[in-house]
Amino acid sequence: MSLAKSDPSLQRYSVWNRLNHWLVAISFVLLVLSGLPFFHPFFWSLTALFGGPTMTRILHPWIGLFMTLMFLFMAIAFFRESLIRRRDIQWLRQIRDVLANRDDKLPPVGKNNAGQKLVYWIMLGCIALLLISGLLIWQPYFAGAVPITLRRLASLGHAGVAFLAILTLIIHVYSGIWVKGSFQAMVRGRVSWAWARHHHDLWYEEEREKARKHRAISSRHDTPTNRQESP
Ligand code: HEM
Structure with a gap:
């Protein structure tokens, strides 16, 4: 029996979800590369990637606006599955079990675990603050109308929040590498049913139930078998 038959796959992200996510990821990385030279001269050589310092300065805020818009679409699409539930608090309390791979001791996990949800909310907060502080210091458009003290505060806040966002991204990428199969998702x-049961048992049960109902309806109407198979 082929692998696809013995463990048919389960849809985790739509084409749009994935395209949207990778557009956010690419623009985020470009933002970091174009923002670091203005944070410290050590990173000045990165301006060469964008056609020199002036172009880097011009492009950075526009990339920021693009990333914010893309992130907004993603935040809307992933909103429901990112809501923090009581079981997530318990999951976070047992973070030692998470890090030691003692999955059997953990509370049930839905489509996203509490760590993934935290990344979502931290990034949402960071991107909102980056947008506001970025607009306040954007020359020549808005900065001229902003009092100098507020501009200085916004500048400091922009760098501090960017630092937190970069740290969160590093943790996010590391978790993607740590949990094998995430990148494929x-x-x-698509992921295998076995992967879903191992990492997101509650989501696995929900999807199995949906597939069962779908199968029941299809067989009642005697339609061709273009259904999603579940174990
Ligand atoms: C270069 C960078 C990035 C890589 C390699 C990466 C990788 C991944 C992977 C592998 C997943 C799937 C996890 C799973 O389904 O179990 C994922 C999901 C996700 N990513 Fe990223 N990502 C990157 C950048 C970003 C950025 C910049 C953001 C937000 C600003 C972001 C937000 C999310 C969200 C909200 C999800 C869905 C929930 C979750 O799995 O955390 N990602 N990412």
């Missing part, structure tokens, strides 16, 4: 959109 975000690249191909």
Whole structure:
């Protein structure tokens, strides 16, 4: 029996979800690369990637606006599955069990675990603050109308929040590498049922139930078998 038959795959992210996520990821990385030279001269050589210091200065806020818009679409699409539930608090309390791979001791996990939800909310907060502080210091458009003290505060806040966002991204990427199969989920959109049961048992149960109902309806109407198979 082929692998696809013995463990048919389950849709985790749609094509739009994935395209949207990778557009956020690419623009975020470009933002970091174009923002670091203005944070410290050590990173000045990065301006060469964008056609020199002036172009880097011009492009950075526009990339920021693009990333914010893309993130907004993603935040809306992932909103429901990112809501923090009581079981997530328990999951966070047992973070030692998470890090030691003692999955059997953990509370049930839905489509996203509490760590993934935290990344969502921290990034949402950071991107909102980056947008506001970025607009306040954007020359020549808005900065001229902003009092100098507020501009200085916004500048400091922008760098501090960017630092937190970069740290969160590093943790996010590391978790993607740590949990094998995650990258495939975000690249191909599908995971195996076994992966879903192992990492997101509650989501697995929900999807199995949906597939069962779908099968029941299809067989009642005697339609061709273009259904999603579940174990
Ligand atoms: C270069 C950078 C990035 C890589 C390699 C990466 C990787 C991934 C992977 C592998 C997943 C799927 C996890 C799973 O389904 O189990 C994912 C999901 C997600 N990513 Fe990223 N990502 C990157 C950048 C970003 C950025 C910049 C943001 C937000 C600003 C972001 C927000 C999310 C969200 C909200 C999800 C869905 C929930 C979750 O799994 O955390 N990602 N990412």
